[in-house]
Amino acid sequence: MSGSSVLEVNDATFDQEVLRSEQPVLVDFWAAWCGPCKAIGPIVDGVAQSYAGRLKVTKVNVDANGATPMRYGIRGIPTLLFFKGGKIADQIVGYVSQDVIEEKVKHLLA
Numbered sequence: 001m002s003g004s005s006v007l008e009v010n011d012a013t014f015d016q017e018v019l020r021s022e023q024p025v026l027v028d029f030w031a032a033w034c035g036p037c038k039a040i041g042p043i044v045d046g047v048a049q050s051y052a053g054r055l056k057v058t059k060v061n062v063d064a065n066g067a068t069p070m071r072y073g074i075r076g077i078p079t080l081l082f083f084k085g086g087k088i089a090d091q092i093v094g095y096v097s098q099d100v101i102e103e104k105v106k107h108l109l110a
Contacts, residue, residue: 005048011067019086025056029079036095037078
């Protein structure tokens with residue numbers, strides 16, 4: 001489901017990989033059965049490649065990891081959370097175009 005520049009994280013690795021990351025982090029909360037998640041997946045992979053070295057891109061499977069989505073109040077998927085310095089800086093809920101995601105990423109990296 002994810003490209004080589006996208007890191008799968010789970011409840012156990014989330015804090016280390018996302019909250020303690022030196023770089024800003026985009027977290028894609030998804031599930032295998034979710035159509036919009038499948039549609040946004042290649043966009044997220046493309047963003048990961050475009051911003052490699054400046055932005056860490058991760059995915060959390062909500063079916064396999066319940067604690068992290070619950071902690072952040074994830075009710076609908078796909079949900080993209082943007083973290084900077086261990087705090088949520090922005091979010092997107094539902095399918096959006098690549099332009100919308102890249103606009104948020106640029107703002108995050110500014």
